[in-house]
Amino acid sequence: MKSIDLNCDMGESYGHYKLGLDEEVIKYITSANIACGWHAGDPMVMDKTVKMAVEYHVGIGAHPGYPDRLGFGRRNMNCTPDEIRNYVIYQIGALQGFCNVHKTTLRHVKPHGNLYLTAVEDASVARAIAEAIMSVNPDLSYVALAGKKGELMTQIGKELGLRVVYEAFPDRAYRPDGTLVSRREPGAVIKDPNVVSERALKMAKEGKVIAIDGTEISLEAQTLCVHGDTPGAVDLVKNIREKLTANGIDVKPF
Numbered sequence: 001m002k003s004i005d006l007n008c009d010m011g012e013s014y015g016h017y018k019l020g021l022d023e024e025v026i027k028y029i030t031s032a033n034i035a036c037g038w039h040a041g042d043p044m045v046m047d048k049t050v051k052m053a054v055e056y057h058v059g060i061g062a063h064p065g066y067p068d069r070l071g072f073g074r075r076n077m078n079c080t081p082d083e084i085r086n087y088v089i090y091q092i093g094a095l096q097g098f099c100n101v102h103k104t105t106l107r108h109v110k111p112h113g114n115l116y117l118t119a120v121e122d123a124s125v126a127r128a129i130a131e132a133i134m135s136v137n138p139d140l141s142y143v144a145l146a147g148k149k150g151e152l153m154t155q156i157g158k159e160l161g162l163r164v165v166y167e168a169f170p171d172r173a174y175r176p177d178g179t180l181v182s183r184r185e186p187g188a189v190i191k192d193p194n195v196v197s198e199r200a201l202k203m204a205k206e207g208k209v210i211a212i213d214g215t216e217i218s219l220e221a222q223t224l225c226v227h228g229d230t231p232g233a234v235d236l237v238k239n240i241r242e243k244l245t246a247n248g249i250d251v252k253p254f
Helices: 043-055 081-101 111-123 121-136 148-159 192-205 233-246
Strands: 003-010 031-035 059-063 106-109 142-143 163-168 208-211 217-220 223-227
Touching: 003 059, 003 142, 003 233, 031 043, 031 121, 031 192, 043 081, 059 081, 059 223, 081 121, 111 121, 111 142, 111 148, 121 142, 121 148, 148 233, 163 192, 192 208, 192 223, 192 233, 223 233
Parallel strands: 003 031, 003 223, 031 059, 059 106, 106 142, 142 163, 163 223
Antiparallel strands: 208 217
């Protein structure tokens, strides 16, 4: 039986501001990427989200981003490799502390937003993130973009000795080159649960996705991401899980 992981970016509320439906979404996923307080999240939210992940037996990963709370980490920042390395170390360490408190294991690191997108294209950024992960815990997995455009992150991660996990996005539109359509463009985020679940099944079963121009792109994904702040996220992730299970795909942590 084929298997695949289903992950979601979580813990992105802050103080009195609530973002996402984490309490509902977590019932259907197998891995959670938890914000570490820079692009979103705070110590109270991190503690609550880790505790919730333990309760539902969901794998825990750090979701470090740029120090860009106003832009939700989705704006580019001209940071040096040393800055990025230390920013990522700092954020992994913060989440690791809460994992220790709740006697659970931190399993992976997935960059957030524009830090992720920059790492896809820029070797110095991809290397800085990978070096940060290695320096904290070489047993942590490095989540990278599935497909040809993720080859740079994959090459650098493996070169440093990290396990690389390939990720695809059923709720995001793809360009023909394998990159994600910018959120600033119409149709970048797909909101129809039926469309998203069909895309997820094609990714899991065939290793392919249809780009915005109708071309078919090959990608080998070990984990599928649904964004917790996407409208209707609960319906999206529930439909995906049901569709995968009904078609003989085992949904479990990578």
